[in-house]
Amino acid sequence: MNTMAELRKDPVIGRWVIISTERARRPSDFGPDPVRPRGGHCVFCPGNEGETPREILALRAPETPPDTPGWSLRVVPNKFPALRIEGDLEPQGAGLYDWMNGIGAHEVVIETPDHTATLGSLPAAAAADVFWAYRGRIEDLKKDPRFEYVLIFKNHGEAAGASLEHPHSQLIATPIVPVMVEEELEGSARYFRKKERCVWCDIVRQERQGHGRVILEADGFIALAPFAPRFPFETWILPTAHRSAYEEIGRGEVRALAGLLGELLRRMDAVLSEPPFNFMLHTAPLRDPLLDHYHWHLEVIPKLTRVAGFEWGSGFFINPTPPEDAARYLRGEIS
Amino acid sequence: MNTMAELRKDPVIGRWVIISTERARRPSDFGPDPVRPRGGHCVFCPGNEGETPREILALRAPETPPDTPGWSLRVVPNKFPALRIEGDLEPQGAGLYDWMNGIGAHEVVIETPDHTATLGSLPAAAAADVFWAYRGRIEDLKKDPRFEYVLIFKNHGEAAGASLEHPHSQLIATPIVPVMVEEELEGSARYFRKKERCVWCDIVRQERQGHGRVILEADGFIALAPFAPRFPFETWILPTAHRSAYEEIGRGEVRALAGLLGELLRRMDAVLSEPPFNFMLHTAPLRDPLLDHYHWHLEVIPKLTRVAGFEWGSGFFINPTPPEDAARYLRGEIS
Secondary structure (H helix, E strand, C coil): CCCCEEECCCCCCEEEECCCCCCCCCCHHHHHCCCCCCCCCCCCCCCCHHCCCCCEEEEECCCCCCCCCCCEEEEEECCCCCCCCCCCCCCEECCCEEEEEEEEEEEECCCCCCCCCCCCCCCCHHHHHHCCCCCCHHHHHHHCCCCCCEEEEECCCCCHHHCCCCEEEEEEEEEECCCCHHHHHHHHHHHHHHCCCCCHHHHHHHHCCCCCEEEECCCCEEEEECCCCCCCCCCEEEEECCCCCCHHHHHHHHHHHHHHHHHHHHHHHHHHHHEEEEEECCCCCCCCCCCCCCCEEEEEEEECCCHHHHHHCCCCCCEEECCCHHHHHCCCCCC | CCCEEEECCCCCCCEEEEEEECCCCCCCHHHCCCCCCCCCCCCCCCCCCCCCCCCEEEEEECCCCCCCCEEEEEEEEECCCCCCCCCCCCEECEEEEEEEEECEEEEEEEECCCCCCCCCCCCCHHHHHHHHHHHHHHHHHCCCCCCEEEEEEECCHHHHHCCCCCEEEEEECCCCCCCHHHHHHHHHHHHHHHCCCCHHHHHHHHHCCCCCCEEEEECCCCEEECCCCCCCCCCEEEEECCCHHHHHHCEEEEHHHHHHHHHHHHHCCCCCCCCCCEEECCCCCCCCCCCCCCCCCCEEEEEECCCCCCHHCCCEEECCCCHHHHHHHHHCCCC
16 A cells, blocks of 8 residues: 555646555445535534644634634645645656656635524635635745645535535645646637637626626626536636736735635525535646736636536536526516 | 627637527526436437437337437537527637637437446446447547537536436537647647657556555556546556557447446446536547547546536646545545
8 A cells, every 4th residue: 555645647638647655445435425414523613622633714702822712714734635735745767657756735614603504604705714825825835945735625425525524625735737727728718819808807898798698797797608617507706807816815805705605505505405516726836826818807606506427538527508598587676 | 699609719728618698598498407307308318319419329129219218328418508500600800819610429328228227237348338339429520520529428427517317428519629639649749759658657556556546447447546637536448558549449448437337337437426417538639640640548536526616717726635535435445
């Protein structure tokens, strides 16, 4: 058995995977997930701070010591990290294959002490703190020269991959820019060379002219159903002005962003009966933050359908809900 | 509401999606899947031929008429096709966006009359017939100049996306080469330009020298755990000699392929307790079948883990089982 995580590259298409030995699983480990008792013991709840690794960042009442109650938000290292923070990057190769040791950071943002809250139900100021914490963590991890990217994401609900119920999001810092961001960087650079405009700025402009895919717009942010969504009710949130690096966001902007996301999540809860969901933040690479052609955005995907052989085999997605219909439901025009 | 399926292209990364109105789903349609009674009525079982669209191809006893019992394998159009066979391709555009009407073929291969059989339990000759039918359908669909690709895939088990229990696989013919195959074509062409060798031929050579990832090899086919697998126990089956187009396969070769896959599935059933799984066949495009740099292969993926926000957001996959370990389990060296 291997003793350390590795980053391995597929020799044909160049896709990297993390072989995560920290979470190594034998065949018998793959049974149905154990049902977690609702309201049972929770390592993220106040009073249990000693059960997480030590906090990296917290918003807490004055004079309360770290890793004790009195906080409204905590960031801690993931107890079972996919990648490890210690060590130097050691790219290696043998014949066809390239790999490196699994260096990275894997952190958890505990969004609130309230076990039953959600980003849709939290007070606006508390939800804004979550988005402000993301900014702070990116700024901090950027100082580590080993890292090229910080991916922030949230799994809400077991079907969306959450293993704990308490409201939290995660970040993974990697020594490689993820392939999906690379594809966006390449596609948008190609567009910029031709048009001298940001493709997402053009999308916002074209969508505002009305094709029925805008869901919400307020205070410098827009939520829209993309023209070619992979999943039913997939929604993107973008700043309406050109912004490439999330970490440039200001205090007022995080309030507006959290407000718009909160409203979207409340509408999804109403229309789709509190669906499990994922969101992921796509922003510019750490070493190249200010780009004319890139525009950060948050992708929100309710988990409603199963991905099957055709999707895995082709990269084509079959989406049974036209985005124009999804937007009408989320605007409340049909029900 | 739209009345016809559309193929839509993402304006940034160029990914195509199928907006499938034939299967249009409203928010209330996304609840948990209804439990299908085991042993209940099955539209694919003998005697119920009238409940499927008319058969396109069948292996049946002499003098039995089409769409009646007496068959050992049937191919029928999918009753709820993601794409429609009728009409001309009409590429369209508006501003940033490109789309075309959803032309394609969507067929079901009913692999056996036996509701409870699997490709692992069928007699070798019957399993070989399934792989021979794939060849026949590709050859036939190739005559339709609207199609660029035929993707053959199988969803086995509800968690892997199967909506019917009776053993079946599917094919979707598309007017576009799927992005994952495009990526393989590009990556392998790049490799060929540099080395003048097929990258998969080189993979087979390097794996045979022993790194513990070969699972099985027999009669011109090899099953191996790839160096950088996305999923635990992901396995590729390749012809050991260079072959780019699946439809060039011979009668003896389909027997060997079905035999190797059957053995692999029986081992997966034993090691992983009859897991749900997907497989998908990657072969050269219909219009460009004979390529020095492309090598067809079958990707087999047991459905053991959930794909969550990090994977969807990054294109990175976190795989908790090193392929060297997976191969040892499937070779029976550890349990």
